[in-house]
Amino acid sequence: MVACEPCCKTDDTRIVVLNGAILQVGKNEETGGFCTLERVCVVMLKLSMLFWIERCARMRRRVVEPWRSIEQDSRLKAKQEEGRRGVGVRFDPTQPNPTIQKPSPTLTYINHTFYLLFLKLASSTRTTSFCHFSTFSPSSFFLIPFLDICKMQCIAPSSSIGFKSIIKTPSYTVSHRLAHPKINTIQCVASPLDAAAAAAAAAAPAATNNFTSGGVGKSRTDWQSSCAILASKVESQQQNTDKSSGADKITVVNGVNGHSSLDLIPVNKLPKPLTIADLSPAPSHGSSLRVAYQGVPGAYSEAAAGKAYPNCDAIPCDQFEVAFQAVELWIADRAVLPVENSLGGSIHRNYDLLLRHRLHIVGEVQLPVHHCLLALPGVRKEYLNRVISHPQALSQCELTLTKLGLNVTREAVDDTAGAAEFVAANNLRDTAAIASARAAELYGLNILADGIQDDSSNVTRFVMLAREPIIPRTDIPFKTSIVFAHDKGTSVLFKVLSAFAFRNISLTKIESRPHRNRPIRLVGDENVGTAKHFEYLFYVDFEASMGDVRAQNALAEVQEFTSFLRVLGSYPMDMTPWSPSR
Ligand SMILES: O=C(O)C(=O)C[C@]1(C(=O)O)C=C[C@@H](O)C=C1
Known part of the structure; x- marks a missing residue:
């Protein structure tokens, strides 16, 4: 941890x-x-409040989460039965049930999830973070007001027991924080396997209401009789569920069987919830990772992104600054940016940006850079009176250009592939670009000279940047x-x-x-x-x-x-x- x-x-x-x-x-x-200390403290404060709430919720769980207790209660009865028959450990009904005291794996999971996600919040550059409700639990309800305070987006994942909690809000968007969570709807997918759980979820609001109005007593007997009532509801609803068609399922989904007057939203029209997979760190082999780079397709930076994260989705950005921001704003997962070249030296702009932004260096790649002189088909060296490229590329080929007799104007542009694109798009017959062979292919240019870098071991070092x-x-x-x-x-x-x-x-x-x-x-x-x-x-x-x-x-x-x-x-x-x- x-x-x-x-x-x-x-x-x-x-x-x-x-x-x-x-x-x-x-x-x-x-x-x-930017002050990291304050933010970490705020996060720790929020974290401890959440743990406190979670603890309260755990203490009341027997009352507000009847379906769990039903399950525990049946286990308890089985134990009693065993005790009566003199099999196994004797069950003493005067002692608290150890299974109820023990934190469930789900709650442990919730705690861990919160802890991890809040640490994530601590190091993210924005106040936006995610709250993942791993299952329908009282803590979900308790936490809703906190989402707003913590400026978090709520994500409703699928759950192993068939429940889905969905936070609906008029301003629900996937990429931005939840502005004012107002309605909490519990969705229960009534698959045959999950029918009992679904019916129990449907019964849950009634039990919760009873609890708040004091309908359920605190003694064990009161509780057991409540369970009995709930158990009968479960049974009858299970029968309904078994019989029900797809349309009926929607009614069950909203927890009030048979009341079509409720404003129900068909399940397929609801926004698809993000899952834990959307939040977990991207796979190290790079598949489906969105990687920002500066330049256009065919730039060396694109090749570096591919080397760092094979099979990634490379996202071209027109400036280095944009690539930094793309990661900070979650448009990209990583940025791959050049920091130095063996011939041209440091790319100062990126050093300055590293300090100004809050991204972390998570890797480096060294890319051999093999430059070509590119021109429109039919153009010869003698026709040229201008060579354009990225300033680094111009400086890496300076001597060779002179050796080739190209004592023509050099002009700097944003990136090497952009130079090739410019020559092609403007049909410039007096201008050549220094760029990669891939750029020649992409923009339909001829290679006039190959490997024109002043040193064969020309290497550019790129760093990979991430939010964490x-x-x-x-x-x-x-x-x-x-x-x-x-x-x-x-x-x-x-x-x-x-x-x-x-x-x-x-x-x-x-x-x-x-x-x-x-x-x-x-x-x-x-x-x-x-x-x-x-x-x-x-x-x-x-x-x-x-x-x-x-x-x-x-x-x-x-x-x-x-x-x-x-x-x-x-x-x-x-x-x-x-x-x-x-
Ligand atoms: O223009 C490109 O193709 C880039 O990827 C940029 C860049 C750089 O900034 O150094 C990357 C590698 C080469 O050294 C030349 C240019």
Whole structure:
């Protein structure tokens, strides 16, 4: 089980620890105005309230969930019978029934579901979260007001015992939070197997009413006679159910047999409930995973998305920012974005966006990038007076273009495949695009020159981003990416780096970016003048998992020197065999 432990270091510095790994240390303004600590506390508060409600519900379950008690009661009778016959353990009716005291697997399941989903809420970027009613239970009723308070969407799943709870609201939408849950309808699918359960559900509201008006006594005898009444209802309704046609089932569905005056909604017209499968983490092999990438089909980023998640649904986005937001808004499950190229260097925009957004790095892929020079059919190199592409691609092919005698204008566009599409769509006979062979195929262009990158081992590293971090492992090679800032300028950098060096942790990358919240630090006095130092944020990748004690100790030390520290992700290293682009 994942455990979040928020704790405070000083008044304005916050630390959030996940499974022993420091997830975030820093001041609010440095993390884009987002405060994890407060949110975790709010979630924990809600969580404890829900557990409390659940406990109350459990204590009253005998009264408000008669169908369960009927089942227990029949077991109880069987035990009594056994006792009378002197078989097995003797049943003492003066003692509380142990089966009633024991929490049912369903309730345990509900607790776990809530716990997991609330932790999910803790790390999601929005207030929207999901509440999953695993079965028809009193807790469903008790929790409805809380959905609104917690700004959660309610999801009614199918249940193993044939009940379906459906929260209907005028503003019910699948992708957004439930605004004001008003009506709670219990749907019971009356399949022959579930008939008894269905009839019991139909009888349930009556019992609940009795309870609230004090009709059911608290003593065991009162309770048993209530059960007897309910049991007879179950029997008669079971007979009805057995006889009933599909139309009758709709009446039973709404819990009041024979009253067609109720505004009934045919089952097939109701929105299809999300199931637990819709909420569970996406399969690791990537099938049906929606993966956002920047560019249009044929871009290298699309190929990287396919390498990271084979069989995924790749979603093209016109900007990096859009890909980040697609994941945050649940339009996509993952984003795959380039961060550095072996020739062109870092893609700074994505480093800045990593800090501005709340996504976690959950993996990396290294893609050999094999560039082609593309032009319209019939166009020759001599006709060209312009080459267009993504700035990275232009810089990766700079020398080769010159060698090919193409001392023509270079123009940067958003992505390589977009450049190919532009040439084709505008029928540009004087312009070539640098893009992939797949882009040539997709946009009907000819390959004028193949493998024009300046180095055959041209590789771009992409990171996979998700709303949730993954649990760090120590049995396979892992990498961790962090970002930090410090108040005392670059002088602290040595101390920070030595925290890793002393523990034999290799660094694979250091990148510095302007500290946009505090770009300049003034040092000096009136006599000497004022030095204006630029302030930086440092991005460091190191070869260790956050599950590794060495990494945890190194970060604990780094934290001493830094004013802000955030773990961007701890993820498996791409260990695929090396295959150069040429
Ligand atoms: O334009 C594309 O095809 C991209 O996927 C972008 C991108 C990049 O941003 O570096 C990806 C890989 C190559 O290095 C060139 C361009």
